[in-house]
Amino acid sequence: MVRYDPASAEPKWQKAWDEAECFKAHDEGGKPKYYVLEMFPYPSGKIHIGHVRNYAMGDVIARFKKAQGFDVLHPMGWDAFGLPAENAARDNGGHPREWTYGNIEVMKSQLKRMGLAIDWSREFATCDPEYYVHQQKLFLEFLKKGFVERRESLVNWDPVEMTVLANEQVVDGKGWRSGAPVEKKSMSTWFFKITERADDLLEALDDGRLEGWPAHVKEMQRNWIGKSEGLKMAFPLSGSDLPQDDLPIYTTRPDTLYGASFLGVAPDHPLAKHYASTDPKVAAFVTECAAQGTSEADIEKAEKKGVRLPVTGRHPFTNEELPVYACNFILMQYGTGAIFACPAHDQRDLDFARKYGLPVKPVIQPLGGHGTDLKATAEPSCETDDGRTEAHTGPGTMIHSEFLNGKSTDEALPAAIEKIAEMGWGEGTTNYRLRDWGLSRQRYWGCPMPIILCGDCGTVPVPDDQLPVGLPEIDPSEFKTPGNPLDRDCAKAWREVSCPKCGKDAKRDTDTMDTFVDSSWYFARFASQPEDEPVDKAQADAWLPVQQYIGGIEHAILHLLYARYFTRMMQECGYTEQSEPFTNLFTQGMVTHATYKDEAGNWLFPEEVEVRGKDAFTVDGGKPVKIGAIEKMSKSKKNVVNPMSMTDNYGADAVRFFMLSDSPPERDVEWTEAGAEGAARFANRVHEAIAKGEGLLRSTGAPGADLSDELMALRRKTHKTIDGVTGDIEHFRFNKAIARLYEFLGALKGLKTDGDAAPVAAEALRVLTQLTAPFMPHLAEECWAMLGGEGLCADAAWPKADESLLEDDVVTLPVQVNGKRRGEIKVSPDASQDEVQKIALEQDDIARSLEGKTIRKVIVVPGRIVNVVAG
């Protein structure tokens, strides 16, 4: 018998699919539409095993939905702008464009080798001018509608490299390459006013529009938007050289106002900056904070520190003068950048108060237990039972708070707001953690802003007939110089233009757009790509929203929130009826691999290592190798495998199959060679089983009604497998679908293919082939052809389970005594509870276990279990 040979079969069937235009989406036609999309890849050089997992999942869905009769759109493209292309140009010479398109070519051929059911006719890269011209048009439309504006913002500035740094490029407050302390610099940049949509973005998480999203992703977005109800109020200031009369603060805990012991402002708050200009101590502190990382984690994890400012603020209720500090844990971007601190009921405030000897005034008596004898005191309080001291941030009863005394915290909150509003000091307000989306990037390899900056007219849109604003040709050597080449002489001719409004000398905006903009509407462009506008509404809405979106959890917040926001803006501009882009979302886990180190502690690639049992050795030399932790694949630890060499070894089907077989798709999966071998073995076993039924689909009809028990059992197994695998695919339980395929293949052992058995075998083998097809599409075609199936397996209709064959005529029920399994009984599935109870109590093992005991209760769960309670 001929063994299955993926190396010859896979290219053969890929060609057959191509020629039949099997996976082309049809805009016209009466079939229901289904849009399945995986997050498009960044063209980094070659495909990663993580891509294989992602696209294998989408491919299962695409093929499954096609078989179920849908007109499927399953496109592919490239998220092609971004910093790595410039880094590559700097390090290796060449132009970012060449590097990017070269990578795309390689990765496309690699994806094709995977045999994915993709409609390649809709492919584009975001760096194609034909794509970004429409992005520039959208930007200008959004500008006209007031969704975008230009304003000042702070960035990480590397004074040596003369460039803006990403947060990840700031290490310990220093630039990653130069090592120079990073400065915070103010620049005029563009913002999408996403905060204006915060409420709708939040509401849609709960009003049913995103029912098909994982709850945890919605929770993450909810927290990210961070809506809070609170109080905005101003504390009147006194002191020398006052730049402002009062200090507006924001708090979500106005109930703790009587516990206030100081006021705090962010280090980059105008008040702090004002005193920094005259007081060296304040200046030193502000500079120190500016050097601290800008990321939220850095700020929150840093030791709580501050510096006293020469002002005090008057407490509106007590008239007490509270000291004002600049504190490193206050964020200028959140609220008003200023707070009142209540150390007794906020941990950060308490840490700070301890350090600087500030009073701690408890005003909430915790519910129940400890803390009942609290007094207003300058000492740290709220001791817990084990002697630690921590702030009580939970609910309780108000004390030492005049008009609030005796109220619960829930009652005190609105009461305090009302009183402050009455007195005219402030008002209740809603605040969001979400900030506007700054989209300007001081980089070359991105979509240019279609804006001209004129000294007289300000920001002027580039006229429509001059779009796209392309990237100027730049000599590759320019990328060796740090900073944005668009700002330098090499781009002078491109940059210096006359103002379209007044005709005077002006210059282009040299910033390019955040690459998140590129990925915020690509899914719409896949659905419809007219030449003269971003999308055609009718055509786009025929496909949108994406029914199934699949990608990494790392995009749970930013990309998905931005895409949701963009869809709303496009809706308002009349490009779609939709407000939400993705109906169902699935977030898949990462691919991990063991790490290896040689005796000297150097990382080794998996192909340099031979694993024998629990030990490992180098391939050349046989020196001992230390096996380390199983971790996310990363170049630095060399624990990466090349999907293409794996495909050479085992076949694309086996690689795809293994990626889906071992772990639930939302969880991380560990790549192992043994697993890929197992998948290849499965392919061979299927091929072998099918070979027994060669031509059977041509030579035999449907199974008859009068069959032996054995053949009936096989038919039941066949139909139960259809039912199970169908449900598993629908619910993204690919690992379980595959387990069922293994089980089914096992049940086909010793299959007879003659006489009465022929039609039953034909049915079983056809079902095996078709259920395997979404996972191993090439093998399935080979099997389909062997069985004598008509046309391509990829075009065949999905098998339907016969309901009458899904139930057995006898069920086995476990019987427990006091919750422990003591025996089992066989009963008819429709036996009454009384009958089941009777049979259970008479069963030998059960009767023995019950000897000398009194039966108190018998619980019968139909079709499940019997539990006898006895004592």
Place this chain on the structure above:
RNA sequence: GCGGGCGUGGCGGAAUGGUAGACGCAGCGGACUUAAAAUCCGCAGGCCUUGGCCGUGAGGGUUCGAGUCCCUCCGCCCGUACCA
């Protein structure tokens, strides 16, 4: 720090509150072979002498019954706004 996730045999993992360990990997035994590879068949959570006992990160709780629900704790991973 905050937010999210995960924790079950040697390993990946199954299990609408109802037989814990389906299925796979590695392992062991057997068949085939001069031999090996490949393939096929079988065994397999742990502990005690055939029937039990113990077992789902730790500790409590709810229940006739808990891997699953509740509370407390431990460990690991991800996100944290200019990486994509």
